[in-house]
Every structure is written in structure tokens, then in C-alpha cells.
Amino acid sequence: MRFFKRFAQGELRLTRIEAFSDAVFAIVVTLLVLELKVPSLHDHGSVSELGHQLLDLLPKFLSWLISFIIVCKFWLNHHHVLGLARHANYSLVWLNAIFLMFQSFVPFPTALLGEYPTNPLAVCMFGAVMAFNTLLFIAMHAYILRHLIKPELASSQDPHVIRKSFIGVVSYLIGASAAWFSVHAAFLFYMLTPLFFIVPPQPRRVD
Amino acid sequence: MRFFKRFAQGELRLTRIEAFSDAVFAIVVTLLVLELKVPSLHDHGSVSELGHQLLDLLPKFLSWLISFIIVCKFWLNHHHVLGLARHANYSLVWLNAIFLMFQSFVPFPTALLGEYPTNPLAVCMFGAVMAFNTLLFIAMHAYILRHLIKPELASSQDPHVIRKSFIGVVSYLIGASAAWFSVHAAFLFYMLTPLFFIVPPQPRRVD
Amino acid sequence: MRFFKRFAQGELRLTRIEAFSDAVFAIVVTLLVLELKVPSLHDHGSVSELGHQLLDLLPKFLSWLISFIIVCKFWLNHHHVLGLARHANYSLVWLNAIFLMFQSFVPFPTALLGEYPTNPLAVCMFGAVMAFNTLLFIAMHAYILRHLIKPELASSQDPHVIRKSFIGVVSYLIGASAAWFSVHAAFLFYMLTPLFFIVPPQPRRVD
Amino acid sequence: MRFFKRFAQGELRLTRIEAFSDAVFAIVVTLLVLELKVPSLHDHGSVSELGHQLLDLLPKFLSWLISFIIVCKFWLNHHHVLGLARHANYSLVWLNAIFLMFQSFVPFPTALLGEYPTNPLAVCMFGAVMAFNTLLFIAMHAYILRHLIKPELASSQDPHVIRKSFIGVVSYLIGASAAWFSVHAAFLFYMLTPLFFIVPPQPRRVD
Numbered sequence A, B, C, D: 001m002r003f004f005k006r007f008a009q010g011e012l013r014l015t016r017i018e019a020f021s022d023a024v025f026a027i028v029v030t031l032l033v034l035e036l037k038v039p040s041l042h043d044h045g046s047v048s049e050l051g052h053q054l055l056d057l058l059p060k061f062l063s064w065l066i067s068f069i070i071v072c073k074f075w076l077n078h079h080h081v082l083g084l085a086r087h088a089n090y091s092l093v094w095l096n097a098i099f100l101m102f103q104s105f106v107p108f109p110t111a112l113l114g115e116y117p118t119n120p121l122a123v124c125m126f127g128a129v130m131a132f133n134t135l136l137f138i139a140m141h142a143y144i145l146r147h148l149i150k151p152e153l154a155s156s157q158d159p160h161v162i163r164k165s166f167i168g169v170v171s172y173l174i175g176a177s178a179a180w181f182s183v184h185a186a187f188l189f190y191m192l193t194p195l196f197f198i199v200p201p202q203p204r205r206v207d
Helices: A002-008 A014-035 A047-056 A058-082 A090-105 A107-115 A120-148 A161-178 A183-195 B002-008 B014-035 B047-056 B058-082 B090-104 B107-115 B120-148 B161-178 B183-195 C002-008 C014-035 C047-056 C058-082 C090-103 C107-115 C120-148 C161-178 C183-195 D002-008 D014-035 D047-056 D058-082 D090-103 D107-115 D120-148 D161-178 D183-195
Strands: none
Touching (some): A002 A090, A014 A058, A014 A090, A014 B014, A014 B090, A014 B107, A047 B120, A058 A090, A058 A107, A058 A120, A058 A183, A058 B090, A090 A120, A090 C014, A107 A120, A107 C014, A120 C047, A161 A183, B002 B090, B014 B058, B014 B090, B014 B107, B014 D107, B047 D120, B058 B090, B058 B107, B058 B120, B058 B183, B058 D090, B090 B120, B120 B161, C002 C090, C014 C058, C014 C090, C014 D014, C058 C090, C058 C120, C058 C183, C090 C120, C090 D058, C107 C120, C107 D014, C120 C161, C120 C183, C120 D047, C161 C183, D002 D090, D014 D058, D014 D090, D014 D107, D058 D090, D058 D107, D058 D120, D058 D183, D090 D120, D120 D161, D120 D183, D161 D183
């Protein structure tokens, strides 16, 4: 029990946690492009061969684009949610670390989706990972609202915000399930889901 | 309509947006060098074989150099333009995210240019991507000038700055078109274009 | 002698050292995921083939997870320990640089562990590297406690903290030795060791 | 002429230039480890095979270590030299950008040195690149001393510091020349040269 109590202690500055998180987010979105490999051509000067090869890369372009938007949305909401906290304790540091761990995992399911866009398992896994990431984010959000909220912001929080956040989880899971019937439907869900909370709740809040 | 109105809300600190952007710029310029792969030699100790292989890498060195300069120029102008804003709102965050998305895309056309410097499509694509990046940057600049400019700086802005910025777009597109006639001409345009706005407009402004 | 004396000089701001360190930590944890390569399938649409290939990646997932937690723990303790110093001198800068050098080395033994989880040498090396990293961290901690501690924090430090830190070194070395008898025992030690000091000592300290 | 005059204009905050530079330095040192590739074994469980393969990696470990120390030394001196400037102008921004360009190039000659440690051209090139990097750094240092030095620090600067800095250039070039007679001698020079200015000049200066 003492082990768990220690996590509630500590008053860390948020700036260094933000700096670490920002760097992780930035590296993740930039690594995504590494999956776009230069195609190897038999005839180096052939326009038509290169054109066909680039067209074959379309699923990779699309999965890169979707993941980029999703990670940026997480970054924006992360920015918003950390702004609600008066400081960090060790629980928040570790909730954040586990959240960043699975953010840094995103390039893998993205590459899988881009490489095998017709394989239901690959398409399903993408949605499952994003649902899990959203869950981890909700855990952080809920922890801050319950334990670390700045007193002056407490009253202005939407009491249903956590429940509403589950819309994203459910939507990703619907996409992941749809993958087994139609990968196109799954892609559509993955593109539409980030539109929820593309702007954080309570934009009235002045940062 | 309510969906779009929410983007105009929010007052975010610029520092964390700058930190995120700086990290993306830094990773992009550093990833560029990963395309310079160590050549594989039959005779590990052969000076002449290594010499020839390094000479074959010249187009890659050149495309690395051009892209590095271009991205640094974007960084410098990004620094200048964000300095004009009094704060960020969600529109600016997303304009910035989309701009960074295509900055992080730069290693791909750079690698293509370095690998197939004689392929018109590869050479053309490089210019098209840079033109598009410049357009995205102009969108951010124009948005800040119209909606978020610091009151004290409003009067000192060149009213034609946005129109002048299109010189860069046009110049990249001329290079991209030239690629179909002469790849050397295209390379020349790509090297000269960054000289426009290599120093941001209005250097009188004190940061 | 004059050569060594110069290291004790200098009063550097800690912020830029923290920024550099944070970036290194962030890149290290994010690079870890690059070892998770997309498997190549004969039948692109085959769910069972992809499923089996993903299961084969389990040791890589596990070594990624362990290393991520370990590096995050180093980050957190680094944050804590630098917070004890009133400023940095050149000795601390170089102790920090050598510590970061071996942090940035972590992706190599992690990849080795993930690729050859049944090879005693690969499993042993992981523990040996982590023990060495912990030693480098202890050196930094001890140097700060002896030479750079903030006067107001000096009295509140646990006088046995350095001796206690060796528990981590010993535990990693037991894991490294166990690898030669049972790789499963070694994995277990590698997973349990980060639980020591998962929260820095003296959480009473206000940052 | 007007083109060049514009570079002397602008008063930019140093913080964002430092943040960009720190990120580039951090990525460069962390990318260096990517050259250490996991060896492929015929017998996955064989200790002796893995042992031999790791021994074959020794030149790569050594070149990684040398480059890491060199880049950290550049980082430390960069930190020192930017601390002398009262602000940045566009000339400094571009001198810094070109310096960072060739810092980000370091992984390439490092990989070459690690892959072909007995090839005189590979060994020579490493020293030549480091000499060039040192020259670029001297250019930045000299520019700051001449145009941007903080008034209160001007009198305390060693008037011969620029001339002394050329020791590093000469030493790297001697190593690069030695490579054609003895690669071991070259390695020795590359290891010893960073010891010059391993602590920035004038450690009396309080940051």
C-alpha cells in the first residue's frame, strides 16, 4: 500500500513534462514519413514506372495522413488537459509515460495499415491501438480532473466530459470491427473519428 | 457552421506550439541525412572504389543540401510569422499542424530527387511539394495577419507581403515544369528560389 | 592537474542541459519502436499468416516495453537529481554527456534482446548495459550531492541514498548472471528492477 | 549589396535558436547509434557466434564513441558561444544553420569510418569533415565576437581565442593526412583532438 501512496506525492513542474512530451509527439509524427520508402525502379529515368510505383504507395500516404492528424489531435488535447493541472505528481508522470509509450507505438500499426490495407487484421489492429490510446488519454484526463485540477478551473469543467470522450473509443472500435466486413468502412471511421474533439472541450478557457 | 466557429476560439500560448514546431523542423533536417547510405564495397580497403561510390552519391548530397536550406528558411520565416501573433487559436494550431505535416513529408521527395535525379517525374515532384509547402505557409501568414496580429505591429506590415510571397510558389512551379525539359534547369530553380525571403520581410521589426 | 581543475569551473544554466537531455531521452524512447518491423507476408490478405507473424514479434514487444519503462524511470530520476543542483559546472556537463551516451546506446541491447531472446549472451548484455547506466547515473547523483547541492536541500537528503541506489545495479547484474541459467529468470529481473526508485527518493521535496 | 546588408538586420531571441540547435544536436548524437545494427546469426542461440559478431562491431563502437564525444563538445562550446551574444541577427541565424547542417552530416562519415576502418579515404574523410565543422564553428564564434558581443563581456574575452581554436582544425587535418600512412595514428588523433577546448575558454565567465 505504501508503494502506491508514494505515487500521489511529488510536486513536479509541468514545463519539463511538456517538453519531454512535445519531443515525443514531434518525433512520432516525423517518423511516420519514414515508412514512405523510395521505390526501386528498373529504368531509373522511366516516368511511367515511377508514376505507377507512386500510385501503389497511395495506401501508405493515406495511413500516414490519418495517423498524422490523429497524433496532432492527441497533442492538442494533451496541451489542453495538462493546462488544467496545477502541478504534476508521480502518478501523473507515469500515466503520461504510459500514454506516450503507446503514442510512440503508433508508427507500427500505421506501417501495418499502409503495407496491408486489405488485410482485416492489420486494419482492425490500427483501430484497436487508437481506441487503447484514447483510453489512456481519458485515464490521464480523469486523474487530473479528480486530483490535480486548478481550483479556479474546477467549476467551469463540463461534468460529462469524460463520458463524452468515450465516443472516440467506441468510434475507433466500430471501425476496428467494421474491418472484418469492409476495410473501406474501417478507413472511413478512422478518418472521421478525429473530428470529435478536434478542438478541445471548453474553448472558453483562457490558457 | 458551429463546427467551424469553434476553431476561431481558444487562446493558446505560442511557446508550446513553437517547441513542437521546432522539434519537427529539427527532426526533418536531421532525418534528411539518413538518405546518405554508406556504400557497400567489394574491396573494403579500396580507395578508388570508395571514391567512385562517393562521387555517385553527389546527387544525393546536392538534394540533401537544397532541402536543408529550404527547411531552414521555412523555420526562420515560421519564427518570424509566429512572432507577429498575439496568441494562437485552434485554427492556427491546425493550419500549423497541416503545414508541419507537409514539412515532415519533405524527406520523401528529397530522397526521390537524390535517387532519380534524371527522372523528370521525381524532379518535378520535388518542386511541386515545395510549392505546396509555400502555399501552406502563406495560408498561415495570411491568417495571422487577418485575425491574430499584435495591434502594435499591424501598421508596420507590408500590405503586399502575401502577394510577394507567391513569387516563391511560382518559382518552384517553374522549376517543376522545367524538369520535363531539363532537370539541370529545375535544380537551378530549386537552388535559387530559397534566396527569396531568405531573410524575412520587415527586418526592422524588433522581436 | 590544471586540466582536471578546469572541470570544476563554470556556472551553466541547468535549463539548456535539461532541454538537451529531454530531447535525447525522447528520441531514445521513440527510436525503440523502430525495431518493430512490419512482417513481410506471402499472402497479403491472410489473417492467419499476419497473426502468426505478430505473435513471433512478442519478444520484441516485450523488450520494447521493458526498455521504455527503464528509460522513463531514468528520465524521472534525472529530472529529480538535476533539481537538487544549484547550477552545473563542466564536470556535471560531461558526466551528463557520458550518461546520455549510454542512454542513447539502449536501443542496441534492446534490439539484441528482442531478436535473440533465447541467446544467453544477448540477454546477459542487456542487464550489463542497464547496470552500467545505473552506475553512471549514481556517479552524477553523488557528484551533485557532494559539490553542487542547493544549500537549502542539503540537510533533507537521505545520507544512505547512494548506497541504496546500488540495489538497482546489483539487481540488473543478478539478472545478467541468471541469463546463463534461465533467460526467463533474467527477463523477470529486468521487469522487476525498475520498480526500485520508480518514484524518486524523498518525494517530500517540492520542486 | 542590399542583399547582404539585410543579413545584418533583425534582433531575434536566442532562446528559439538554442531550442532548434539543441534538438538537432540531440537527434544527431542519438542517430549515431542506429549504425550499430543487430548482427544476423545462423544459430540464434549460439553464444560464440554472437560473441564474434559483436567483436566485429568494435570499429563501429569506437567510431560511435568518438563522434558522440565530438558532437557533445560542439554542443558545449555552442552553448558557451551563444551565451556571449546579446541577440541574434540573420547572419548569425544562417551561420548557425550551416553549422548545424554539417553537424547533422556527422552520422555519415561516422558510419563510413565504422564500416571501413582500414580504408584510408574513409578514415581521412572523417577528419576532413570534423576540421570543416570546426571551421564553421570558428566562423560563428568570430562573427559573434566582432558584431554581437554583450558589452559587459567584451573586455574579458581572450584576444587570441580564435587563433587558438585553429589548433583543433590543424589537429583534425593532421589526423586526416595520417590516415594515408596509418589508420591507427588517425584514430589516435581523432580521439585526442576533442580534448582541446573540452572545457570552453574563459571558464571564469558566469553564465
